[in-house]
Amino acid sequence: MDAFGDRLVEMFNQASLGLMVSIGYRTGLFDTMKNREPSTSEEIAIAAKLSERYVREWLGAMTTGGIVESEDGESFHLPATHAAMLTEDGEGECLAHLTQYFGLMGGVEDKIVACFREGGGVPYSEFPRFHEVMADDSRQSVVSTLVEHILPLSPGLTMALKNGIRVLDVGCGRGYALRLMAKEFPESEFVGYDLSEEAISFATELARKEGLENISFEQRDLSSFNEDAPPSAFDLITAFDAIHDQARPDYVLAGIRKALKRDGVFLMQDIGADSNIAANKDHPIGPLLYTISCMHCMTVSLAQGGLGVGAMWGEQLTLEFLGKAGFQNVQRRNLDHDIQNYYYIARPAA
Numbered sequence: 001m002d003a004f005g006d007r008l009v010e011m012f013n014q015a016s017l018g019l020m021v022s023i024g025y026r027t028g029l030f031d032t033m034k035n036r037e038p039s040t041s042e043e044i045a046i047a048a049k050l051s052e053r054y055v056r057e058w059l060g061a062m063t064t065g066g067i068v069e070s071e072d073g074e075s076f077h078l079p080a081t082h083a084a085m086l087t088e089d090g091e092g093e094c095l096a097h098l099t100q101y102f103g104l105m106g107g108v109e110d111k112i113v114a115c116f117r118e119g120g121g122v123p124y125s126e127f128p129r130f131h132e133v134m135a136d137d138s139r140q141s142v143v144s145t146l147v148e149h150i151l152p153l154s155p156g157l158t159m160a161l162k163n164g165i166r167v168l169d170v171g172c173g174r175g176y177a178l179r180l181m182a183k184e185f186p187e188s189e190f191v192g193y194d195l196s197e198e199a200i201s202f203a204t205e206l207a208r209k210e211g212l213e214n215i216s217f218e219q220r221d222l223s224s225f226n227e228d229a230p231p232s233a234f235d236l237i238t239a240f241d242a243i244h245d246q247a248r249p250d251y252v253l254a255g256i257r258k259a260l261k262r263d264g265v266f267l268m269q270d271i272g273a274d275s276n277i278a279a280n281k282d283h284p285i286g287p288l289l290y291t292i293s294c295m296h297c298m299t300v301s302l303a304q305g306g307l308g309v310g311a312m313w314g315e316q317l318t319l320e321f322l323g324k325a326g327f328q329n330v331q332r333r334n335l336d337h338d339i340q341n342y343y344y345i346a347r348p349a350a
């Protein structure tokens with residue numbers, strides 16, 4: 001009992017720090033403190049252009065939580081090793097952006113509690129910052145490794161992209177992965193579909209500013225993609241973290257199969273897990289992923305009248321869905337640095 005009590009107390013502290021790290025990331029406090037000599041709350045607040053009273057209280061949480069150092073409670077210092085994981089300057093792997101999911105989920109807690117009682121789901125419109133947070137996540141997890149690690153998972157794919165093929169990204173969000181490919185492979189043509197008008201406008205505007213002419217984005221509900229997919233239109237279809245939270249992953253996958261040429265390839269990144277809950281007990285981020293699933297991925301699907309398979313639908317169910325959609329050759333791959341995802345390389349022909 002004592003050990004479990006200690007664990008709960010530790011959980012209170014870590015959960016609270018999760019929220020405060022998100023605030024530090026969003027307000028630029030970590031960027032301000034990086035490479036800075038020990039400074040007072042006043043000096044840090046002025047440099048960050050923030051209210052000193054709030055900054056001082058935040059420093060209280062950061063210092064007692066062991067993220068910021070202070071000997072005298074007057075001057076504060078962010079160690080370089082911590083700064084490397086809390087800021088985005090390309091020098092280290094930033095993880096701080098992921099804490100934004102806690103505030104996002106906290107914002108809908110009342111509605112999720114109501115769903116526990118009455119069923120149904122919480123729609124995307126209740127998550128106003130979702131696409132911004134997702135794009136931060138995508139830039140760090142997909143875009144940073146796309147060309148070097150993810151595309152080579154399918155042999156010959158990089159060469160085909162260099163030579164020129166037609167590519168569709170399903171559930172493209174703000175389009176960071178697709179825009180990178182469009183820049184990297186000017187001979188290929190890229191199309192992105194997503195339900196969100198806000199995400200599609202954002203992606204279109206950025207592509208226009210970047211002067212990309214081989215890319216287009218279309219706002220589109222893929223819930224009936226099995227029926228309205230353009231037949232044999234693409235050589236490569238990608239889906240980054242975008243199948244499990246669809247209303248109808250089964251229909252979307254059937255549509256992808258239909259839209260793919262017979263010798264095409266579907267590259268699908270989705271959450272790496274087992275379909276059995278107990279088999280995920282040693283998953284390094286199991287509780288995090290089931291929570292994000294319950295309070296976002298599963299509920300947005302249910303809100304569309306969908307299946308709500310959830311982020312942790314797991315490998316077995318994913319393979320079953322891919323098989324039923326008509327993919328006869330599916331390989332599951334991993335990347336060493338990625339503890340969150342599996343990569344499925346699926347082809348129509350055996």
Ligand SMILES: C[S@@+](CC[C@H](N)C(=O)[O-])C[C@H]1O[C@@H](n2cnc3c(N)ncnc32)[C@H](O)[C@@H]1O
Pocket residue numbers: 134135138142170171172173174175193194195196199220221222223239240241242245246247248304
């Ligand atoms: C977890 S996000 C991933 C976004 C993007 N691929 C990325 O990695 O940043 C899932 C995406 O699926 C889209 N989506 C959900 N339901 C959809 C539907 N019925 N039709 C089309 N897109 C949908 C969402 O708008 C969202 O952008």
